[in-house]
Amino acid sequence: MKIQKVLGMMSGTSLDGLDLAYCHFWESESGWEFKIEKTKEIGYSKDWRDRLKNAIRMSNEAHAELDLVYGEWLGEQARIFIEESDIPVDFIASHGHTSHHRPEDGVTFQLGNGQVLADSSNLQVICDFRSQDVKLGGQGAPLVPIGDSLLFNSYDFCLNLGGISNVSFQRDGKRIAFDIGMANMPLNYITEQMGLAYDEDGQIASKGKIDKDLLAKLNGLAYYDLPHPKSTGYEWFIAKVLPLLKASKSSNQDLLHTLIHHNCIQIAKAIHRHVTNPKNKLLTTGGGALNSFFIAVLQEHLGPTVEVVIPSKTLIAYKEALVFAFMGVLRSQQKINVLSSVTGADSDSVSGAIFQPQGIN
Numbered sequence: 430m431k432i433q434k435v436l437g438m439m440s441g442t443s444l445d446g447l448d449l450a451y452c453h454f455w456e457s458e459s460g461w462e463f464k465i466e467k468t469k470e471i472g473y474s475k476d477w478r479d480r481l482k483n484a485i486r487m488s489n490e491a492h493a494e495l496d497l498v499y500g501e502w503l504g505e506q507a508r509i510f511i512e513e514s515d516i517p518v519d520f521i522a523s524h525g526h527t528s529h530h531r532p533e534d535g536v537t538f539q540l541g542n543g544q545v546l547a548d549s550s551n552l553q554v555i556c557d558f559r560s561q562d563v564k565l566g567g568q569g570a571p572l573v574p575i576g577d578s579l580l581f582n583s584y585d586f587c588l589n590l591g592g593i594s595n596v597s598f599q600r601d602g603k604r605i606a607f608d609i610g611m612a613n614m615p616l617n618y619i620t621e622q623m624g625l626a627y628d629e630d631g632q633i634a635s636k637g638k639i640d641k642d643l644l645a646k647l648n649g650l651a652y653y654d655l656p657h658p659k660s661t662g663y664e665w666f667i668a669k670v671l672p673l674l675k676a677s678k679s680s681n682q683d684l685l686h687t688l689i690h691h692n693c694i695q696i697a698k699a700i701h702r703h704v705t706n707p708k709n710k711l712l713t714t715g716g717g718a719l720n721s722f723f724i725a726v727l728q729e730h731l732g733p734t735v736e737v738v739i740p741s742k743t744l745i746a747y748k749e750a751l752v753f754a755f756m757g758v759l760r761s762q763q764k765i766n767v768l769s770s771v772t773g774a775d776s777d778s779v780s781g782a783i784f785q786p787q788g789i790n
């Protein structure tokens with residue numbers, strides 16, 4: 430039994446920080462197995478958060494420069510983590526940070542240059558998991574469903590509550606998945622105005638009340654009626670959601686309360702549409718799983734047919750980094766790691782660019 434030892438690196442849309450998950454993978458008679466051996470979250474400084482957030486508006490030159498500088502920073506973080514944990518690593522699988530995602534225009538870009546990362550960590554790097562799928566006409570997202578299908582198939586549904594919410598499930602022998610809409614992105618936008626990183630356990634939101642007008646407008650956003658495959662991101666938030674929040678006269682408390690109900694209504698709607706069993710287990714991960722008010726409202730909207738299952742804090746926080754590490758393993762073995770049933774691409778693919786260190790450091 431060969432164990433693959435991989436460092437997965439992930440920076441998500443909520444811009445809270447970089448997740449590092451050192452994982453072991455091996456194949457048994459019952460399929461793929463994994464263990465998350467060591468983890469670390471490196472919170473972004475205000476400077477990094479601002480640079481990554483503003484990448485969407487940068488000139489090509491500034492964007493290219495940021496790609497290199499961020500790749501170097503990722504390499505440094507990997508090096509420090511590996512040294513302090515004293516772990517043998519076969520290779521790094523890095524998602525990077527999405528700066529642009531407009532698959533309809535054939536565009537997706539994850540910052541964190543692979544060659545620079547390989548050189549500064551002195552390890553083989555697999556990255557750029559999305560662009561081949563977009564070239565094949567797919568959404569390039571979500572990608573974690575390959576992991577849901579091969580590592581978490583005992584659950585009826587897998588839900589991620591990051592900046593964006595997405596869901597995945599098996600239907601007629603195929604994995605289906607899509608971005609439902611928002612999760613923490615608009616909540617963090619509001620709490621940022623209040624000088625807070627986020628609303629711990631939804632304490633502020635829980636004291637608010639529903640702004641009915643805003644709720645109706647949010648629920649009326651056209652994205653929700655699009656059929657899957659579909660994916661969304663910061664561009665949609667800025668163009669369609671932010672103007673609605675800015676136009677509302679409600680207090681921050683009421684905005685947070687309304688946004689959580691809105692998110693949960695849309696999540697429940699998306700899941701109910703695909704429920705086929707009387708009882709379903711919904712594995713729920715991503716930072717939103719730590720927000721007890723969000724989870725209580727979600728369970729209320731889902732009702733008794735769908736049970737929200739909250740796993741360990743490690744899995745909540747590091748499932749995405751784990752799955753990108755796993756996608757690296759599949760890539761290194763020339764196995765399919767991006768599913769066209771999820772993304773709508775012309776075909777499944779073995780995605781990810783491979784970079785070898787050139788011994789510069």
Ligand SMILES: Nc1ncnc2c1ncn2[C@@H]1O[C@H](COP(=O)(O)OP(=O)(O)OP(=O)(O)O)[C@@H](O)[C@H]1O
Pocket residue numbers: 440441442443444445589590591592593594613616617626627628629630631714715716717719720721746749
């Ligand atoms: N205790 C908590 N109470 C409330 N919210 C929390 C708590 N812990 C984390 N969060 C929320 O979770 C967010 C981080 O979630 P996560 O790390 O899953 O997002 P991400 O991976 O960046 O997003 P995506 O999956 O969309 O790329 C924080 O920004 C915060 O909004």
Ligand SMILES: CC(=O)N[C@H]1[C@@H]2OC[C@@H](O2)[C@@H](O)[C@@H]1O[C@H](C)C(=O)O
Pocket residue numbers: 441442527530537569570571572573574591592593594595608660661662749
């Ligand atoms: C383009 C991009 O980075 N999309 C992210 C984002 O964050 C959540 C959601 O939107 C999902 O589609 C995806 O990330 C996860 C990790 C995925 O690909 O499964």
